[in-house]
Amino acid sequence: MGTNKVSKSKEGSLLSRMTRNQMFIPLAALAALLLFNLILDPSSFAITMDENSAGNPVLSGFLINILDNGSELAILAIGMTLVTAASGGQDISVGAAIAISGSVLLRVLCGSNTRPETLQAPILVAFLVAFVVAMLFGAFNGVLVAVFRIQPMVATLILYTAGRSIASWVNNNELPIIGEPSFGYFGGFIPGIPVPTPIFIAILCLVAIWLVLKFTNLRLYTQSVGINENSAKLNGLNPTFIKILSFVILGACVGVAALIKVSRLATINYGVIAKDIEMDAILAVALGGNALSGGKFNMAASVVGAYVIQCLTTTLYKFKVPSTALPAYKAVVVILLVVLSSPVVRAKLSALAPQAKRKEAA
Amino acid sequence: MEENIVLKMRNIHKSFPGVRALQGVDFTLRRGEIHALMGENGAGKSTLIKVLTGVYSKDEGQINLDGKDEAIHSPQDAQRVGISTVYQEITLCPNLSVAENMYIGRGKGAVQNWKKMNADADQILTNLGIPARGSQQLSSCSLAVQQMVAIARAVDTDCKVLILDEPTSSLDEQEVEKLFTLMRDLREKGVGIIFVTHFLDQVYEVCDRITVMRDGKLVGEFVTEELPRVQLVSKMLGKELDDLSDIQGEYSSYEAAEGEAPVFEAKGLYSDSGIKPFDFDIKKGEVNGFTGLLGSGRSESVRAIFGADRVLGGEVKMNGKPVKIAKPIDAMKNGIAYLPEDRKRDGIVGDLSVRDNIILANQVLKGFLKPYKKSETYKIADEYIKLLSIKTASADTPIKSLSGGNQQKVILARWLLTHPEYLILDEPTRGIDVGTKVDIQKLVLKLASEGMSVTFISSELDEMLRTCSRLMVMRDRRMVGELSGEELKQSTVMNTIAGGEK
Amino acid sequence: MAKTSSAPKQGGAKKSLNDTSLLMLITVVVFVVMYLGAMLILKGGFLKPQAFLNLFNDNASLIILSCGMSLVMITGGIDISVGGVTALVCMCCAVYLDKMGGNVAVSALLALAIGLGFGLVQGFLVAYLEIQPFIVTLAGMFFAKGMTTIVNSEPFNVAHEGFKALSGTRVNVPGMGTVNKLGEYVNAYVEIGVVVALVVVILMFCMLRWTKFGRSFYAVGGNSQSALMLGINVKRTKFMSHLLCGLLAGVGGFVYFLHVASCAPSHASGAEMNAIASSIIGGTLLTGGVGNIVGTMFGVLSLSTIKNIVSSAGLGEAWWTGITTAAMLCLFLVIQSVVMSVRKKKQLGVK
Structure with missing residues (x-):
């Protein structure tokens, strides 16, 4: 994913070239967080084989936990990166859209009965319906942004406001519960495989986007539209279509994330499911060093950014920070990271470096 | 003092x-x-x-x-x-x-x-x-x-x-x-x-x-x-x-065959930018131009040809065959290339590298599912950087850090790469140094001598007189005259631009 | 008030209604039509003057928050921390009053200090370190929400005597009373927070409309590069917009606290989105440079009215509120988008 290439300028030491690389900040943050964990509790890296409630041997541990729980975020970061690049704005409705998509998924599985003995439709069919619904809502956002030229944050504010209401309306405000164990495979474990399924799903999505970026012109088109729409148009591109496409791709990511989320719970809680995940996804993109004003993007950096955020969340949970107080700590870390990566601060820091060098030479 | x-x-x-x-x-x-x-x-x-x-x-x-x-x-x-x-x-x-x-x-x-x-x-x-x-x-x-x-x-x-x-x-x-x-x-x-x-x-x-x-x-x-x-x-x-002396003589003009249909021909073409319907044609190997004051509709005319503005009416033929050009991509598929007037707004894709900027148009023509291999793009970029002597640190330098003239050459390279039959250059020499100006003028004549048709627009009249063999004169968004041969003199053109009232 | 301010000030300049006034006018008209419609069709509560005043009572804090939001949006930024700050203010003041036995005046100062603190830090990060306002204030929101539960995670009602007196203070509005079932004349009233809100609206309106300081916000939002060339200190202007917005979040938080007289981490959740929506409905463009405080106030009122209409029309289920708010936002956004593009086209045509 992405080009992890070092800027080719000859000037500057290895260190400064490294720090200038877009991957540096997210990777350094990840390393720092892991190191912090290692020092405070060396046992945190242990991966053990336990038995889960179904009696299957499964892997567990701090790292597995991060990879498992970070799956949804990593998947969403893919779509959010593309939307950011193409439209120069962010979609704040992904949490609400997950609620809708999840609700639709359950509705199709349950039919009119909220406690079905047997599933009313195959899981695959239900997933496809929910997947398409998620993409349609993505397209709705995309049309508002690309056709009516409403700023993305504001346009998606609509779905953000209405999403959870729509979700509860889909199921008449009831909470369906799925008893069928095979539905839990997507958010838990497939019998006989000790690795959590969400990790596989995330890998699948990452490979898919890697292939798409490698074998199509998605990257070039998206970046061109994001950087200079006029000129993209005069080069035969259709900026409206590309922007809508990016929102539809994000919709697809939402559909997959919704499957995992709903499968983890086997039910849904309209007000809480995937709450604030849009903020995490946007932060992932920003942490990856991608300009939130659009243009060039680095997909790999965004994905690493997603895992950094998950790592932070998991670390805080581990140190018994109550979930409600979590955002405060997250905020401090985020501010530190963005301050460090802000161009102004970086310029100041790099202005200090040559001075130090000059002194050495003198 | x-x-x-x-x-x-x-x-x-x-x-x-x-x-x-x-x-x-x-x-x-x-x-x-x-x-x-x-x-x-x-x-x-x-x-x-x-x-x-x-x-x-x-x-x-x-x-x-x-x-x-x-x-x-x-x-x-x-x-x-x-x-x-x-x-x-x-x-x-x-x-x-x-x-x-x-x-x-x-x-x-x-x-x-x-x-x-x-x-x-x-x-x-x-x-x-x-x-x-x-x-x-x-x-x-x-x-x-x-x-x-x-x-x-x-x-x-x-x-x-x-x-x-x-x-x-x-x-x-x-x-x-x-x-x-x-x-x-x-x-x-x-x-x-x-x-x-x-x-x-x-x-x-x-x-x-x-x-x-x-x-x-x-x-x-x-x-x-x-x-x-x-x-x-x-x-x-x-x-x-x-x-800056006469450069037209250095290149032999391309001899079109008798009875050959014009490369591009438009009748009653107009767009939503406010220009009145106009007729226009260009033959193989010809260099012609639109002239007129700023805002006279010269840019709008070529934008209508390329489909850059919304075309409201008119018939268009390429090599005698009627075609429909509604969007830039239609024009590109028909072998038309257009270098826009406002380089910064419509031309460059600032943050992308010189290499990406060069391949952009041709990549779009090739299609979404057929990206160039990375090695190919470097080869192409290096070839055009050499051909047009573009001054850049490397093919990976973002285009926005190049000087105006070199940015213009990159955009030119972008369109040359699509090997167009018909090239439209709208103010290619604006705001760039005289050396590069002459380079571009020479290039236009060279391309024409090899059989490409070129429409050239410039606000500097002597530049147009030096390169074009035929001038369309625009005034108040209307085509008011067509000059060629002996009429291509500073005074005649000025008079036509100014109109009879003066 | 709205009518006179929206009319062009120079005689015979009716055609040159500027963008700001035009968008605001749409909102005001929509609000008036909607409210009159509700009075005629739904009758019921809408006919009582007190119902109209309750619109203000319930939304005083939102009006103040939206004023701050509009200011930041006019400058071309955004502040999504205001809801979190409101919750934090409630919690801190409640804990200070009840658990530490403080006095009311100091608690008000505490509220202002919290707001100012957020404004200062966020303004500095946005203006001088040039970090995107969305990210900065997002972190601000996270921080405020987290801090709220760290200060105290349990919701409770405030029992402080002095505070309860202030909170219960009603300002009678002359000439708007009704006769109740018992035949007694009952004065219509507004809460003290409404007075604060109106003062804020008037101050902000005058500041933005007539002072050089106020106009510089429009200049920066219209084109920050130009504003710099015109001799405006762009960084300071951006800083001030966030500072003021933070301060108003403190004020709004305290007014909210007065209204509910309780604290909970879930207080004012989603207030930032309501404030943004109100500003937009009131004619503020998120791209900056266009917006009007009176419009914003009407935005808040419109949003609240439509919620009232929906619930009194028998669509009581909770989800309808979200859906109608969204639908209204969608409608206004599309109207704005269409109106602005028509105007743009007209201009080109004239030229």
Whole structure:
């Protein structure tokens, strides 16, 4: 994913070239967080084989936990990166859209009965319906942004406001519960495989986007539209279509994330499911060093950014920070990271470096 | 003489990463004088102006205003000490009223007397003959009027030094005349005016002195009457003018076969940009051009051909076969390429590398599912960088860090890569240095001699006369004439542009 | 008030209604039509003057928050921390009053200090370190919400005597009373917070409309590069917009606290989105440079009215509120988008 290439300028030491690389900040943050964990509790890296409630041997541990729980975020970061690049704005409705998509998924599985003995439709069919619904809502956002030229944050504010209401309306405000164990495979474990399924799903999505970026012109088109729409148009591109496409791709990511989320719970809680995940996804993109004003993007950096955020969340949970107080700590870390990566601060820091060098030479 | 000096800049240095933009430049401005600052693009004029107005901070040197050393760190500082500026791009706020734009950021006190402000503004606007009212929202004025408002603001600020940085590029002849009258009035009042422009005629019409810069260094200061034009140009270029001689003869013109249908032919074509329906055709290997004043519809015509604006009607044929061109991609598929007028807005994709910018158009033509291999793109980029001698650090350098002329060459490379049958160049030479201009003109003739049809637009008439064998003349968004052969003389073209009424 | 301010000030300049006034006018008209419609069709509560005043009572804090939001949006930024700050203010003041036995005046100062603190830090990060406002204030929101539960995670009602007196203070509005079932004349009233809100609206309106300081926000939002060239200190202007917005979040938080007289981490959740929505409905463009405080106030009122209409029309289920708010936002956004593009086209045509 992405080009992890070092800027080719000859000037500057290895260190400064490294720090200038877009991957540096997210990777350094990840390393720092892991190191912090290692020092405070060396046992945190242990991966053990336990038995889960179904009696299957499964892997567990701090790292597995991060990879498992970070799956949804990593998947969403893919779509959010593309939307950011193409439209120069962010979609704040992904949490609400997950609620809708999840609700639709359950509705199709349950039919009119909220406690079905047997599933009313195959899981695959239900997933496809929910997947398409998620993409349609993505397209709705995309049309508002690309056709009516409403700023993305504001346009998606609509779905953000209405999403959870729509979700509860889909199921008449009831909470369906799925008893069928095979539905839990997507958010838990497939019998006989000790690795959590969400990790596989995330890998699948990452490979898919890697292939798409490698074998199509998605990257070039998206970046061109994001950087200079006029000129993209005069080069035969259709900026409206590309922007809508990016929102539809994000919709697809939402559909997959919704499957995992709903499968983890086997039910849904309209007000809480995937709450604030849009903020995490946007932060992932920003942490990856991608300009939130659009243009060039680095997909790999965004994905690493997603895992950094998950790592932070998991670390805080581990140190018994109550979930409600979590955002405060997250905020401090985020501010530190963005301050460090802000161009102004970086310029100041790099202005200090040559001075130090000059002194050495003198 | 000495006490007459209002502004003295001495030994100004300014560097940007990788560029030494100003190296020990001196500049002197006297009271009641219009002083032209001349130089090719990249000579450092704009940098010098921006240092003076506090947009950039200088690395070294002194600025002395009225005998006092001043440290100017921001545009506010500049305004405070009596330096007003009108920039080439309009630097006003479109969402505010005309009067606010004239008075905001000036004067003391927290509360504005709005009635007085509007009245004052109306007074000034009337005096200067600017067709706008103080209470009007700025965005409802035409670009030329907006530019005049910017000038009105600068004029009103009781300044000692007035800087006009290419203010005439969006004005028509009458407006320029109005501006000159204004400048002369101010000269009488003792204001020192720095006038930056590319138009030699204007320099010789109003300026008293000329300071010439080249490559970030001072070439010299001259009294206008003592410096013949040819010498001025050679001082700006640092070489004699042999390159600018007749180049048309160097290339044999392509001989079209008898009875061959024109490469491109349009009948009654018009778009939503306001141009009236026009007929147009171009033969294989022909170089023709659209000429007319700015805003006459010459750019809009070629945009209609390329489908860049929404085409509302007309028939289009390529090589005799009717085709439909509604979007740029349709035109591209039919072998038409278009280099747009506004390079920054419509041409470059700023943050992308030179390499991505070169392959963009052809990549779109190839299709979404068929990306170039990375190695191929490097090969192509290197080939065109060499062919057009594009000055860039590497193929991976973002295009926005190149100079204007080199950006233009990259865009040219982009379209040459699509191997078009018919190439449209809209102002390919605007704002780039003379050397590159000649390169581009030669390239146009060379391409034509190999059988490509080229439509060429330039606001410099001699450039068009040198390259084109046929000129379409536009006036008020209408095609008013077609000149070829013996008619291609400066005077004939001028007369046609001006129209019979004059 | 709205009518006179929206009319062009110069005689005979009716055609040059600027963008700001035009968008605001649409909102005001929509609000009036909607409210009159509700009075005619739904009758019921809408006919009582007190119902109209309750619109203010319930939304005083939102009006104040939206004023701050509009200011930031006019400058071209955004502040999504205001809801979090409100919750934090409630919690801190409640804990200070009840658990530490403080006095009311100091608690008000505490609220202002919290707001100012957020404004200062966020303004500095946005203006001087040039970090995107969305990210900065997002972190601000996270921080405020987290801090709220760290200060105290349990919701409770405030029992402080002095505070309860202030909270219960009613300002009678002369000439708007009704006769109740018992035949007694009952004065219509507004809460003290409404007075604060109206003062804020008037101050902000005058500041933005007539002072140089106020106009510089429009200049920066219209084109920050130009504003710089025109001699405006762009960084300071951006800083001030966030500072003021933070301060108003403190004020709004305290007014909210007065209204509910309780604290909970879930207080004012989603207030930032309501404030943004109100600003937009009131004619503020998120691109900056266009917006009007009176419009914003009407935005808040419109949003609240439509919620009332929906619930009194028998669509009581909770989800309808979200959906109608969204639908209204969608409608206004599309109207804005269409109106602005028509105006743009017209201009080109004239030229």
